[in-house]
Amino acid sequence: MLKVLNVISDSNIGGAGKMLLAFLQNCDKTKLDMTVVVPQGALLIEALKEMNVHFLTVEGLAEKSFSVPVVRRLKKLIIAEKPDIVHTHASMSARIAARLAGCKIVYTRHSVFPNSPMKIRFPLKQIFGAVNNYFADEVIAVSPAAKDIIVEAGQKPGKVKVIYNGVDALSKPGELERAAARAVYGLGAEDFVCGIFARLTPVKGHAYVLKAAELLKNNADIKFVIAGTGEIEDELKKRAVGNGLDNVVFTGFLSDVETLMGALDLQLNASYGTEATSLALLEGMSMGIPAVASSFGGNPYVIAHGENGMIFPEKDAEALAEAIRVLYADSDLYKEMSDNSVKIFNEQFTSAEMTKHIEALYHSL
Secondary structure, eight states, X not given: OEEEEEEEOOSSOOHXXXXXXXXXXXXXXXXXXXXXXXXXXXXXHHHHHHTTOEEEEETTOTTOSOOHHHHHHHHHHHHHHOOSEEEEESOHHHHHHHHHTTOEEEEEEOOOOOOOGGGGSTTHHHHHHHHHHHTOSEXXXXXXXXXXXXXXXXXXXXXXXXXXXXXXXXXXXXXXHXXXXXXXXXXXXXXXXXXXXXXXXXXXXXXXXXXXXXXXXXXXXXXXXXXXXXXXXXXXXXXXXXXXXXXXXXXXXXXXXXXXXXXXXXXXXXXXXXXXXXXXXXXXXXXXXXXXXXXXXXXXXXXXXXXXXXXXXXXXXXXXXXXXXXXXXXXXXXXXXXHHHHHHHHHHOBHHHHHHHHHHHHHHO
16 A cells, blocks of 8 residues: 655645545545645644544644745654655645655645746756756646746656646536525526636736626626635725626625535636636536636636637736627527536546546556
C-alpha cells in the first residue's frame, strides 16, 4: 500500500480543500493510505473527522507558504510518519521538509495569478525555476493556464501534468423545487435567470455583471442573481440601487448553493485576476446549465465557446450582455448548449476522473 501525506496550509475550505476532500472521498483506500496535515483550527478538520481520514495539525502552518520553524516541524513529522509521497498544496515549507526527509514530492498549482515581470526575467526566472524544480518530482496544474504560469516562471514543462479539478454531479431540481427556490428571491418561473457564484471581491468581475444588467434592464424577463459575500458587497449594492437595477438580486451568504444554482438558466463568470478551474462552473455544467465566462485563466478550457456556453473578453460588459442576450433569444441554441454541458462534464470534469489521474500519478512515482 502506498502511503501519501497531503499538506495544505488553508485555514478555510477553499478550492484546494474542496478538491482534496473530493479526492479522499473517491480514492481507492485499498491501495492508498492517506494522511492530511492541516493548520491548527482549520475548517477541514471537521470534514476529515466525518470521513474518518487520519489527520495531523502543525503550529504556524496556516496561510504561510514558507516558514523556517514550520519546515523543522514538518520534517520531524514526515520522518515520524514515513510516507512514500508528500503531496503539497501551496506550501513551500512542506516541499522543503519532504526533500530533507527523502520523500517523493507532488505539488499542485491551484491558481493562475499572473507572474510579476521581474519573476520571468533573468536571473529571478532561473533562480525560482531551479528552486521549484528541485523541490518537486511531479507538479499538477489544475488547468493549462496554470501550467503556462509556472512554466513561464522556470518550471520544467515535462514535470507538469494538467489534471483538471473534478466535482460530484449535482442533482437537477424538479420544476416545483426550482420555482420555490426562485420565489425566495422574487424571481418568476418564466424569468431567464443569470447567476454568479463567487466571492464579492474586485477580480471576480461583479462590476461588469452589474454593467451588463444595466445594459439589459429593458429586457424585463432577464434577471441577475449575485450570490455570496465579500469586501465589495456594500459597494455593489449601492451601485445597483443608484442605477435602478431592479433586475438584480443579492443573496448574501448561502449555506445551500445547490438549490439556488439549480434554479438558474445561465451561469456567469466575469473573473479577470484569478480563475483556474472554477468549481461553480463545473457544478453548473453537471446540471446542464450553460455559462457565459470571461476569457481569463482557465475559463476557456472549461467553457468551449459555442458548445457549452460562450466566452467573452475579460472586462467587456457589452460583450457579456450580448452573449446573455443571444442565449436568451435562441432557445434551440440554449438547449444544445445545455445538453453539451452535461456531456462535457461527464467526459472531463467528474471527481472520479480527477481521482483516477491523481492516483495514476502517485503510482508512477
